[in-house]
Amino acid sequence: MRLIPRNYHNQRLDSPVLPCPADRTGGDAMERAGRSASSRATGIVSAEERRRLRNRLAELGLTRHQLIELLAGELRQRGFRPRAAWRYANELTQTAVADRYNEITGSANAAMKASRISEYEAWPFAKDGAGVRPTIRALKTLATIYGTTWDQLVDIADLEQMPLTERLEFQEAVARRGTDDVPVRTGGDLPAEVPNFTGRNSSKAQLRQRVEDHLYGDGPAVHVIDGLTGIGKTALARYAVAAFGRRFPDGTLWVDLHGYTAGREPRDPGDVLEQLLLEVGVPREIIEADPGGRAVRWRSAMSGQRMMIVFDNVLDSAQVKPLLPQAPGCFVIITSRSKLTGLAEAAPLRLEVMEWAEAEELLVKLGNLGSAYDRASVRQILRTSGRLPLAIKLIGGQIAHHGADMLADVAAEFATLTADIKNTHAGRSAGSSAAEDILDRFAAEDESLRAAFEMSYQRLASSAHQRAVRLLGWFPGPEVTAETMATIAAVPLNEGKLLVRRLFEAGFLDPAPSGPTGPRYRMHDLTRLCARLHAEREDSPREHAAVLERLIAHGLTIAWRASRLDVFDPAGSEHLSDPSDEANRARAWLTAEGDMLFSCVQAAPPGADVSELARLLAAHLSGSGQWSRAHRLYERAYEIADILDDRRGQAWALLGRGRIDRLVGNHAQARSTFRAAEAIAVELGYLRCHADVLCELGQTARITGDHAGARTHFTDALAIARQLGHRPSECDALDGLAHVERAASDYQTARECSERALEIANEMGDPVRVAAVQWGYAEVIRRMGDHRLAGRHYSDALGIARSLNHRKLEGDALRGLGHIERLVGDLDTARGYFDDALDIARHIHDRYGEGWTLWGLGNIARKTGEYERAREMFQQAHDIAEAINDPLGQVDALRGLGHVQRHFGDYEAARRYYTDSMAVAERIGDPHGLADGLRGLAHVAARTSTDGSAEELLARALEQYERIGVTLAEQVRAEMLRDN
Incomplete structure (x- = not known):
C-alpha cells in the first residue's frame, strides 16, 4: 500500500526555495550561514518538532525507510531544500555525512568536509554567491547515505543550473523511478x-x-x-x-x-x-x-x-x-x-574495450576490493584481460569469493604465463599451454571466455576462415594487413585481402590506423590467445615454424629492396644503394612492420636468413633512433651466427652491436666489442670487415679524446679501403679523419678530408653518406667562420635526413643550424632549432646530441641575459659529457659555466672552471679549447688584477687562434687594442 504519491516530495517545487535551518542536533555552526530571512519568517522546524513528526509517523507502523521518506517529504513541504530535508530525516549532522562520504569514496585524506556539505545544501543560494554545485557523482553518494535515489535530492533551482547532459540523466532517473505511469509492455x-x-x-x-x-x-x-x-x-x-x-x-x-x-x-x-x-x-x-x-x-x-x-x-x-x-x-x-x-x-x-579507469573501477567493484587495493596487480590483470568486461567479470567474481589475497597471485601468474607465450620458439613440442592456462582463469561455473570464443570460431563460414584464425594465433605482430595475411597463409594477395575482410566482418579483427600498404587490423589479446589455443590443438608445431619462415623470407626480400647493406657507416644507418621511390616504399614497409619482424627474429629457429634479417632490420631501426631494439637484434644475429659457426656473421653482428654502444655513449663496451670483431676479421683475413671495424674504433677514440689513436685507426682503414678499391669504406675513413682533425683544431686538413669524402659520397649516390659528410663538412667550415656555406650544408643534410626519417642525422643538422643562427645573432630562430634538436635527441636517447644541444641553449640563454638558465643548461651538458666520456663536451661546458660565474662576479669560481676546461683541452690536444680558456682567464684577470696578466693571457690566446687559423683572432686583437 502506497501511503503518499511518489512525487510527494516535489509538490512544493514552486514554493520559495529555502536553505536549511541550524542543525541543533549536532551543533554544525556552518549550517546557520545558509538560512535566509524568509526561512526564519515562516518558522523553523526545530529539533523538538522533528522528533514529534518522527514519533507520529512511527505510530503508523512504518518501516524505517518509509518513515524517513515521509519525513523528508514533510520537511520539504515546510521549506527545506531537498538535500537538507533528507539529511535531517536521517538524523545526521553535516560532519557525520562528511565522514560517511569519505568512507564510501575511500578518501584517505578526508577530502569531504562539513563545510562542503553545507555548500551543497545551500547551492545555488549562498549569501555571497559562492558555493559549489554538487555533481551527479556527489549526489549519488549522498543518496547512498540517505537511502534514496539521487534525483530525490534535486529541485528546480538545481535543474536550472545543470548542464544539458545532466538534465537528460535526471529525466532518465525519474522515468525509471516513475512507477505511477501506465505500465509499458x-x-x-x-x-x-x-x-x-x-x-x-x-x-x-x-x-x-x-x-x-x-x-x-x-x-x-x-x-x-x-x-x-x-x-x-x-x-x-x-x-x-x-x-x-x-x-x-x-x-x-x-x-x-x-x-x-x-x-x-x-x-x-x-x-x-x-x-x-x-x-x-x-x-x-x-x-x-x-x-x-x-x-x-x-x-x-x-x-x-x-x-x-x-x-x-x-x-x-x-x-x-x-x-x-x-x-x-x-x-x-x-x-x-x-x-x-x-x-x-x-x-x-x-563498442571498444573499456577505458583503463572504467575497467579498474569494474574490477575493484566486482572483486570487492578495499580502498587500499594493490593497483599494480589490478593493472596486470587488466592488461591480461585486455579490459574486456566479460573477462573482468569472471576474474572479479573469483577474487570476491577467494579474497583479496588472490589478487596478487593471479597477477603474478598472468605475468609469468604472458612472458612464457612471448618466449615460445617455433617448433617447440606441444606440452602445457600457457594460452590455455590464462583462458582457464576466465571462467566461472557454466560461463567461460573460451566457450564464448568457441561459438564465434565454429560459426565461421568456411574451414579456410578457421585456418586463417589459427594462423593469426601464431602471428607475432600487433597488427595484420592483407599482405601479411597472404604471406602467412601462402595465398595470393587478393585472397589475403578477402580473408582479412571476412575475419574483420566476423568480429575477429578490429580496425587500426592505416599504414603505407593500406588498411591495418589488430586482434584483441584474448582473441589471439583463443586462436593460438586452436592452433596448438589442431595444427602441428611445424605450422608455427612455417608461418615465421614465410614472414622472414618476405621481410628479407623487402629489406634488400629497401637497401643493400654493404657497410656500417658513421651516420648510424644502412648504405642506401637505391634511393628510388620503390626503395622508399620498402623502407616505409620496414618501419610499419618493424614490431612484427622483430618478434619473428626473436621467435624463429636459428637460420642464416634469420640472422641476415636481424642485421638488416637493426641497421634500419638504428637510422630512426630505435637503438635499444637494434642492439637486441644485433645480439640475436650474433647468437644465431655463433650457433651456425658463421664467423663472418659474428663479426658483422659484433660490429653493429658496438656501433649502437658507441651511439648511446657506452664507449668502453663499444671498444671491447669492436676489438672482438677485429680479432675475427684479422683471423679470417676479411679486409672489408677489418676496414669498417677500424673506422668504428676511430670514431670511438675520437669521441673520447684519443685523437692520435683515432687518426691511426682511420689512416689504416683508408689504406685497406684503397687497396680493395672499396669506395664506401674510403668515404667513411676520410670523413672520420675530418672529424679527428676538426677536434684537434686542424681545420684546413679537416676541410680537405671532408671535401674528398663528399666527392666520393656524391659519386656513389648514397644519400645517407652524403648527408653525414655534409654535416661533418659544415661543422668544420662553421668553425672557420664561413657561416653561409655551413648553413647551406646543414640545410641540405636536414632535407635528406627528413626524407629518409633518419632521426639522428635530423637532430644533428638542426643543432648545426641552431649554431649558425646563434652566431649571426638570430637568437629566436636559433632557440627553435635547438629545441627541436633536443626533442629528437631525448626521444632517441642520443646523449651526445643532447649534451651539445644543451650547450647551444646555454649560449642562447647567456646572450639573452638569462644567466641562471644558462648555468642550468651548461651544468646539464657537462654532466652528460662526463657520463658518456666526451672530453670535448666537457671542455666547452666547463668554459660556459666559467662565463656564467664571471657574469655574477664570482671570479674565483670562474677561474676554476676556465682552468679545468683548459686542463681537459690540453690533455686531449684541443688548441681551440685551450685558446678559449685563456681568453676567459684574461677577462677574469682584467677585472681582478692590474699586473698586466690579462694582456699576457690574451696574447697567448691570440697566438693559439692565429696558429689554427680562425676568425676569432681578429676579435682578440680588437679586445687587446680596446684594453690598451
Whole structure:
C-alpha cells in the first residue's frame, strides 16, 4: 500500500526555495550561514518538532525507510531544500555525512568536509554567491547515505543550473523511478538489468543522442552495436531499454536470436517472426506459414507503432534482415559480434574495450576490493584481460569469493604465463599451454571466455576462415594487413585481402590506423590467445615454424629492396644503394612492420636468413633512433651466427652491436666489442670487415679524446679501403679523419678530408653518406667562420635526413643550424632549432646530441641575459659529457659555466672552471679549447688584477687562434687594442 504519491516530495517545487535551518542536533555552526530571512519568517522546524513528526509517523507502523521518506517529504513541504530535508530525516549532522562520504569514496585524506556539505545544501543560494554545485557523482553518494535515489535530492533551482547532459540523466532517473505511469509492455526475452554496468559514458551518450534524433525524425531507425565477444553489447542494449524504453509508448520487444549461443543453433527468422507477431497481438490462426508472408504481416502490424525493439546476439545480416519492421516510429537495436555489412540502412555503434579507469573501477567493484587495493596487480590483470568486461567479470567474481589475497597471485601468474607465450620458439613440442592456462582463469561455473570464443570460431563460414584464425594465433605482430595475411597463409594477395575482410566482418579483427600498404587490423589479446589455443590443438608445431619462415623470407626480400647493406657507416644507418621511390616504399614497409619482424627474429629457429634479417632490420631501426631494439637484434644475429659457426656473421653482428654502444655513449663496451670483431676479421683475413671495424674504433677514440689513436685507426682503414678499391669504406675513413682533425683544431686538413669524402659520397649516390659528410663538412667550415656555406650544408643534410626519417642525422643538422643562427645573432630562430634538436635527441636517447644541444641553449640563454638558465643548461651538458666520456663536451661546458660565474662576479669560481676546461683541452690536444680558456682567464684577470696578466693571457690566446687559423683572432686583437 502506497501511503503518499511518489512525487510527494516535489509538490512544493514552486514554493520559495529555502536553505536549511541550524542543525541543533549536532551543533554544525556552518549550517546557520545558509538560512535566509524568509526561512526564519515562516518558522523553523526545530529539533523538538522533528522528533514529534518522527514519533507520529512511527505510530503508523512504518518501516524505517518509509518513515524517513515521509519525513523528508514533510520537511520539504515546510521549506527545506531537498538535500537538507533528507539529511535531517536521517538524523545526521553535516560532519557525520562528511565522514560517511569519505568512507564510501575511500578518501584517505578526508577530502569531504562539513563545510562542503553545507555548500551543497545551500547551492545555488549562498549569501555571497559562492558555493559549489554538487555533481551527479556527489549526489549519488549522498543518496547512498540517505537511502534514496539521487534525483530525490534535486529541485528546480538545481535543474536550472545543470548542464544539458545532466538534465537528460535526471529525466532518465525519474522515468525509471516513475512507477505511477501506465505500465509499458516488455515482451520477448528481456534479460535482467546488469547490476554493475560501469562506465561506457561515451556509448551511453551516443545512444541517448540517437534516440533523441530518432524521436524528432532526424536519425536512422536501425542501430547495430557490434564488438568483441564479451565486450558488453547486450549490457549496453539492456541499459538502452531501461533508460529510453518509456519514450516509446507501445512498448519494448527483446528477442535473443542465439547467433552465438553455446548448445543452440541460430534461430530461424521465420520462427522469430511468428513469435513477434504473437507478442504484438496477431492471432495465431491468421499468421502465414511461409516466412515471406510472415514478414509482410509483421511490417503491416508494426506500421504506425512506436516501439523499441532489440534483436540480441545476431549471427549475420541474413538472419535479422527479415525481422526489421521498417516502421518509422520503431527504434531498433541489433547486437552482434559481426559487422553486419549487409544492413546498408543501419547505423553502426562500435563498442571498444573499456577505458583503463572504467575497467579498474569494474574490477575493484566486482572483486570487492578495499580502498587500499594493490593497483599494480589490478593493472596486470587488466592488461591480461585486455579490459574486456566479460573477462573482468569472471576474474572479479573469483577474487570476491577467494579474497583479496588472490589478487596478487593471479597477477603474478598472468605475468609469468604472458612472458612464457612471448618466449615460445617455433617448433617447440606441444606440452602445457600457457594460452590455455590464462583462458582457464576466465571462467566461472557454466560461463567461460573460451566457450564464448568457441561459438564465434565454429560459426565461421568456411574451414579456410578457421585456418586463417589459427594462423593469426601464431602471428607475432600487433597488427595484420592483407599482405601479411597472404604471406602467412601462402595465398595470393587478393585472397589475403578477402580473408582479412571476412575475419574483420566476423568480429575477429578490429580496425587500426592505416599504414603505407593500406588498411591495418589488430586482434584483441584474448582473441589471439583463443586462436593460438586452436592452433596448438589442431595444427602441428611445424605450422608455427612455417608461418615465421614465410614472414622472414618476405621481410628479407623487402629489406634488400629497401637497401643493400654493404657497410656500417658513421651516420648510424644502412648504405642506401637505391634511393628510388620503390626503395622508399620498402623502407616505409620496414618501419610499419618493424614490431612484427622483430618478434619473428626473436621467435624463429636459428637460420642464416634469420640472422641476415636481424642485421638488416637493426641497421634500419638504428637510422630512426630505435637503438635499444637494434642492439637486441644485433645480439640475436650474433647468437644465431655463433650457433651456425658463421664467423663472418659474428663479426658483422659484433660490429653493429658496438656501433649502437658507441651511439648511446657506452664507449668502453663499444671498444671491447669492436676489438672482438677485429680479432675475427684479422683471423679470417676479411679486409672489408677489418676496414669498417677500424673506422668504428676511430670514431670511438675520437669521441673520447684519443685523437692520435683515432687518426691511426682511420689512416689504416683508408689504406685497406684503397687497396680493395672499396669506395664506401674510403668515404667513411676520410670523413672520420675530418672529424679527428676538426677536434684537434686542424681545420684546413679537416676541410680537405671532408671535401674528398663528399666527392666520393656524391659519386656513389648514397644519400645517407652524403648527408653525414655534409654535416661533418659544415661543422668544420662553421668553425672557420664561413657561416653561409655551413648553413647551406646543414640545410641540405636536414632535407635528406627528413626524407629518409633518419632521426639522428635530423637532430644533428638542426643543432648545426641552431649554431649558425646563434652566431649571426638570430637568437629566436636559433632557440627553435635547438629545441627541436633536443626533442629528437631525448626521444632517441642520443646523449651526445643532447649534451651539445644543451650547450647551444646555454649560449642562447647567456646572450639573452638569462644567466641562471644558462648555468642550468651548461651544468646539464657537462654532466652528460662526463657520463658518456666526451672530453670535448666537457671542455666547452666547463668554459660556459666559467662565463656564467664571471657574469655574477664570482671570479674565483670562474677561474676554476676556465682552468679545468683548459686542463681537459690540453690533455686531449684541443688548441681551440685551450685558446678559449685563456681568453676567459684574461677577462677574469682584467677585472681582478692590474699586473698586466690579462694582456699576457690574451696574447697567448691570440697566438693559439692565429696558429689554427680562425676568425676569432681578429676579435682578440680588437679586445687587446680596446684594453690598451
